[in-house]
Amino acid sequence: MDDFLLRALLAGLGVAIVAGPLGAFVVWRKMAYFGDTLAHAALLGVALGFLLDFNTNLGVVVVCVLLALLLVAMQQKQKLANDTLLGILSHSTLSMGLIALAFMETLRIDLMSYLFGDILAVSNTDLYWIFACAALALTVLITIWRPLLAITVHEELARVEGVPVTWVKLALMLLIAIVIAVAMKVVGILLITSLLIIPAATARCFARNPEQMAIYAALIGCIAVSGGLFASLEWDLPAGPAIVVSAAALFFSAPWWLKLKRSRKQI
Amino acid sequence: MTSNQMDKKILIETKGVCLALDGKKILDKVDIRLHKGEIVTLIGPNGAGKSTLVRVILGLIKQDSGEVRLAPKLRIGYMPQRLTIDPVLPLTVRRFLTLAQRCSESKLIEALTEVGAELLLDSAMQTLSGGETQRVLLARAMLRDPDLLILDEPVQGVDVTGQDELYRLIGTIRKRHGCGILMISHDLHMVMSATDQVLCLNRHVCCSGHPDSVRIDPSYVALFGPAEIQQPVITPYSHQHDHSHDAHGDIVEDDHKDCKHG
Numbered sequence: 412m413d414d415f416l417l418r419a420l421l422a423g424l425g426v427a428i429v430a431g432p433l434g435a436f437v438v439w440r441k442m443a444y445f446g447d448t449l450a451h452a453a454l455l456g457v458a459l460g461f462l463l464d465f466n467t468n469l470g471v472v473v474v475c476v477l478l479a480l481l482l483v484a485m486q487q488k489q490k491l492a493n494d495t496l497l498g499i500l501s502h503s504t505l506s507m508g509l510i511a512l513a514f515m516e517t518l519r520i521d522l523m524s525y526l527f528g529d530i531l532a533v534s535n536t537d538l539y540w541i542f543a544c545a546a547l548a549l550t551v552l553i554t555i556w557r558p559l560l561a562i563t564v565h566e567e568l569a570r571v572e573g574v575p576v577t578w579v580k581l582a583l584m585l586l587i588a589i590v591i592a593v594a595m596k597v598v599g600i601l602l603i604t605s606l607l608i609i610p611a612a613t614a615r616c617f618a619r620n621p622e623q624m625a626i627y628a629a630l631i632g633c634i635a636v637s638g639g640l641f642a643s644l645e646w647d648l649p650a651g652p653a654i655v656v657s658a659a660a661l662f663f664s665a666p667w668w669l670k671l672k673r674s675r676k677q678i
Numbered sequence: 679m680t681s682n683q684m685d686k687k688i689l690i691e692t693k694g695v696c697l698a699l700d701g702k703k704i705l706d707k708v709d710i711r712l713h714k715g716e717i718v719t720l721i722g723p724n725g726a727g728k729s730t731l732v733r734v735i736l737g738l739i740k741q742d743s744g745e746v747r748l749a750p751k752l753r754i755g756y757m758p759q760r761l762t763i764d765p766v767l768p769l770t771v772r773r774f775l776t777l778a779q780r781c782s783e784s785k786l787i788e789a790l791t792e793v794g795a796e797l798l799l800d801s802a803m804q805t806l807s808g809g810e811t812q813r814v815l816l817a818r819a820m821l822r823d824p825d826l827l828i829l830d831e832p833v834q835g836v837d838v839t840g841q842d843e844l845y846r847l848i849g850t851i852r853k854r855h856g857c858g859i860l861m862i863s864h865d866l867h868m869v870m871s872a873t874d875q876v877l878c879l880n881r882h883v884c885c886s887g888h889p890d891s892v893r894i895d896p897s898y899v900a901l902f903g904p905a906e907i908q909q910p911v912i913t914p915y916s917h918q919h920d921h922s923h924d925a926h927g928d929i930v931e932d933d934h935k936d937c938k939h940g
Contacts, residue, residue: 439767561777564763571736571756572778572822618768 415531420640422533422541423654426594426606427632429545432552432625433590434607434632435614436583439563439621443608444494448482448501449475450591450603454508457525457595461515468540468592475588478504505600528599528651530640537596544593548586555582560621597636598651609658610635616665631661686713689752689826689858690735695744697730704730706882707744714825717852717859719869719889722879723901728862729759731879732830735860752826755819755857759830761811769803771795775818789817793847808835812844820851827851829861845872 437446453471460470478500485496512520524532533541552559558579561569570576587607594603610632611624618624638661639654690712697705704727712718720728733739735746736756763769775786790796795813798806806814812832819827832848833841849872852859863869869876869889876892878884884897892898 439764441764557777563767564769564774564777565758565761567733567736567738568756568758568761568818569778570738571754574778612766615766615768620768620770620773624768 415533416640416644418533418535418538419530419650420637422530422538423597423636423640424633425538425541425545426590426597427610427636428629429548429552430590430594430606431610431614431628431630431632433548433586434609434611435621435625435628436559436563437587437604437607438611438615442587443604444497444501445482446587446591446604446607448497448504449478449587450595450600451501452478452504452508453591453595453600453603454525455504455511456508456592458508458511458515461520462511468544471592471595472585472588474504475591476585479584479588524599525595526599526601527649528595528597528602530597530650530654531643533596541593541596544589548589551582551586555579559583598654602651602655605655605658606632609655609662613658613662613665616669632658635661686715687749688713688747689749690860691745691747692731692735693745693747695731695734695741695746697727697734697739697741699730703881705734705741708879708883710877710883712826712858712860714858715852715856716874717849717861717872718875718877719873720860720862720877720879721869722884726880728879729830732828732860732862736828749825753822753824755822755824755827757812757815757819757827757829757832759834759862761815763803765804770800771798771803771806771814772800774803774814775821778818778822781821785821789821790814792820792851793817794843809837809840809844812836813847816847816851820855824855825857827857827859827861829859831862833863848872 437443452474456471456474457467458470459474460467463470482496482500486493489496491499509522512522521529523529558569558574559582561572561574562576562579566576590607591603594606598606611628613631614624614627617627635658636654638657640650642648642657643650643653688711690710692708692710695705695708696703708727708731710718710731720731722728730739734741735748736754771790772786775781775789786799787796790799793813793816795810795817798810798814803811803814812835816829816832819829827848829848833844836844848859848861851857852872861873871889873889875886876889877886878892878895878898878901880901884901885892885895887895
């Protein structure tokens with residue numbers, strides 16, 4: 412196997428393993444649009460990273476976290492519905508990111524690679540970043556798993572039972588921000604949410620408890636990444652979209668698999 | 679009764695609790711007191727601030743002024759008004775009960791048996807009926823081994839026979855564990871006979887006392903109207919519709935999505 416291909420596969424698997432379980436929470440807590448908003452803001456983080464000359468991954472995480480905090484503050488003050496607020500922030504931050512990038516005439520940036528990912532160009536440094544962030548995110552997620560699940564089921568009940576609700580929610584936002592920063596390389600800003608929600612939604616068909624759903628989501632994400640990369644190589648498709656399409660194919664065929672499994676059991 | 683209560687430990691005491699939300703006064707100088715082993719029921723019309731008062735006591739919202747004193751190291755078991763779990767989250771009763779803390783199989787079964795739901799241990803939460811959900815919520819509150827139970831409309835969404843059973847169960851739990859119970863109900867008729875004290879709340883405490891004395895209290899009458907007193911024996915009747923009517927009053931079969939056939 413070629414080096415660049417191995418790196419691409421490892422990067423994709425690294426992201427899928429953490430995006431699956433985290434995606435389960437995005438699905439349970441109905442945060443798909445929230446994820447989208449943070450992802451769109453990531454472009455602003457990239458631009459700031461270039462402008463202020465520091466690591467773009469860090470730039471993305473910082474901008475995403477700031478946006479998440481801004482969102483929480485606005486939710487408490489404004490009378491607007493949540494999705495309206497998200498829509499405003501999502502598109503204005505994406506536009507600000509595009510404008511900021513346009514200002515940097517001296518620097519030639521491949522915008523498409525940020526918007527739709529460039530997994531085949533993953534470098535060794537990128538790989539280290541992905542695995543370090545994935546390991547960190549998974550560790551944090553496992554640590555806060557039980558309280559996070561408790562507030563997902565009933566926030567006030569969890570608060571009365573002593574769960575530090577605000578901290579746990581902040582940790583979840585931070586995790587989403589980190590995953591967006593690393594997943595950007597794989598599928599790009601515009602497609603990141605799909606990597607969070609499609610594997611998790613697919614896993615729901617097969618799971619009997621929350622932990623199973625998280626693990627299956629990671630596995631399904633890995634299959635989607637492998638399938639997408641294979642298709643991209645075989646038919647010369649753009650890799651990021653190919654991964655998303657292969658995830659979607661798994662999602663739509665899941666009920667069919669389930670039927671097959673059940674009918675086999677009956678025989 | 680009163681002298682007996684004097685010796686007992688006070689679990690909750692509020693003094694002059696006031697709270698306004700969005701400029702609207704919700705609670706106005708509310709004083710309540712609850713002793714160990716005592717059942718206090720809050721009644722009042724919709725929007726009277728019952729749930730708000732409970733949320734203040736639980737520390738979920740902060741009062742504008744006034745004092746809320748809880749006994750030191752008070753363990754509270756809370757049963758919220760409503761629990762809806764999205765079908766996208768696969769969750770069994772067993773997993774739901776262990777969300778707050780790990781606990782042994784035997785303790786889980788013991789808690790479920792106490793509320794008469796031991797057969798539900800491995801059922802999915804979304805398949806439970808209204809009454810079953812309330813029992814499971816009660817079991818989760820009991821798993822904390824509480825000194826005080828706070829129940830927000832515990833019989834909501836439960837049919838009449840089920841309501842009676844649930845109230846009886848709550849009475850049994852009080853006797854067996856000796857915990858205090860603070861409960862919300864929006865209907866005096868439905869207030870269980872085991873209640874020691876009824877507080878009629880309409881932003882402020884209108885009247886309080888034993889259910890029988892509250893029923894004839896002028897401020898209660900003013901709030902709920904005399905018709906309710908003249909017919910205190912009427913049991914509210916409710917039934918689940920399993921069909922709808924068209925404009926002519928004929929029965930229209932629907933998809934029976936809420937029915938459970940056993």
